[in-house]
Amino acid sequence: MPTTTRSAGGIAFQIANHAFLAIAAALCLFPVLHIVAVSFSGAGPAAANAVVLWPVEFTVSSYASLFSRAPFLDAFGVSAVRVAIGVALNTALTLLMGYPLSKTRREFPGRNLYMWLLVFVMLFNAGLVPNYLLIKSLGLIDSMWALVLPSAVPIFNVILVMNFMKMLPREIEEAAFMDGASYWVCWRTLILPLSKPVIATIVLFSFVMHWNAWYDGLIYMNDNGKYPLQTYLYTVIQDRDVATIEQANDSATVNGVTLKAAQIFLAMIPILFLYPFLQKYFTKGIVLGAVKG
């Protein structure tokens, strides 16, 4: 840290700077706090847009109502299964592929061919229609596999892992090779334990990706009951979910607005819990993986 000059101007700047950053941070948090406040408010104030950051006519009835109806819980369940399968698959494949690709071409002939194969499809996409027709002809419409298999290899994450593993010192492997260890054994016993920061990063990234995905659910699921949470929320927010609105009208403390807010908040919770814990890892992961080559 550079030294400070304790002038009056310096102090004034420090105060202004802290205030500015605090406001910027508050702006980022505002929508979350607002939606929490609305979700705990009564139907009347919520509908009249009278809730800002604190619940008006506090009630938990929108949550009670949510947990007693199927569509939200079903969608939450679909998303939970999707994240479990998707993250496991993404992480395993990414770690497996990052290791060989972190080798030099001399050590792993064919490395560059694989690299081009991956980078090309990262840059060039067949587009919506051919992808849709493929999923359809594979018979994966309405199947969980349509949501996890097309994104099974997150190429950006593979590159992150590759760059991370490239930076591990060669010596640790060489001693093991002397003792007759195979690549497979090295990967499992030496490389993976040293890769915790990048593993935390890619787990977070693929968790966020799968949790937040909504578009594939919209086009690949014909059966609304199989919508993942964000796809279901999309229909709620765009007021295309007739059931929620009709059911909501027969209650005095719950309406479409408070229900919507409660569902939005519940959909945020996994993210709100996960990312602050992994923050120290992904800052490092992004910088190492994206800037250094």
Next chain:
Amino acid sequence: MRGAKLGKTWQLHGMMLPGVALVLVFMYLPLPGIVLAFKDFIPSRGIFGSEWVGLETFEYMMYLPDSLQVFWNTLKIAFLKIVFNFPVPILVAVLLNEVRKAAFKRTVQTMIYLPHFLSWVILSGIFIDLFSQTGIVNQALGWFGAKPIFFMGDPGHFIRMLVATDVWKNFGYSTIIYLAAITGIDESLYESAVIDGANRFKQVLHITLPSLGPIILLVLTLSLGGILDAGFDQVFNMYNPLVWSTADIIDTYVYRLAIVDANYSLGTAIGLLKSVVGFILIVTSYLLARKYSDYTIF
């Protein structure tokens, strides 16, 4: 030692196998489907049974009044986003670096990263309400005597909403890369500047910002590759028919043509055009970045 290893590279190929197989099936197998752009697709006949029509679909696309408008909208929105997305994180990173209390700095960072991790589905649900004509923002404007603004339904305001909310969502996360670059600046530069009598502001002006030069250039160069990506997720979740004239972008247009109207050939053609132009732009910006800032991804 190398001789002993050569026989073992099959293990490395083995590690690549599952991932590569999935990439081939789900990313390469759709590529032949691109021929739909050159065919008159009739679903009952399948992709290969449908008749070839050459460039007819592309000609038809040129005559559609929407196509040009949509292309123009895409460029405009993407360009505005690049222009406004780029200075804010630099400013915030420099200001954050001036904060001495580590706990305050960490707290601010955690909070400004948050929006990046929330989906546009969720955020649109919040913004559409906040910025509605009777929403909180318009109520607040009312206290100052302003008339309610139709943020989400007026084509001009809507574009500004798109840009502003996009900057809001991403500025915090984008500071990461600049903060890391600032951390890497040689301490002795600041020390000698202090000896020369430079105050904090002059240190920022003459040391911090110039040191960030290369990374700023890199980010700008690479962002040009995304000039055809105006943000499908955001637009699709936030827009409505009232603002289609200015907010309909290539990706949302393709969705409506292909999925809603089932016009597969036209959807493929427009998607293909976007992919080809996008590919050229990304490769060009990448080559520029590699040439001028030694940037490589693999």
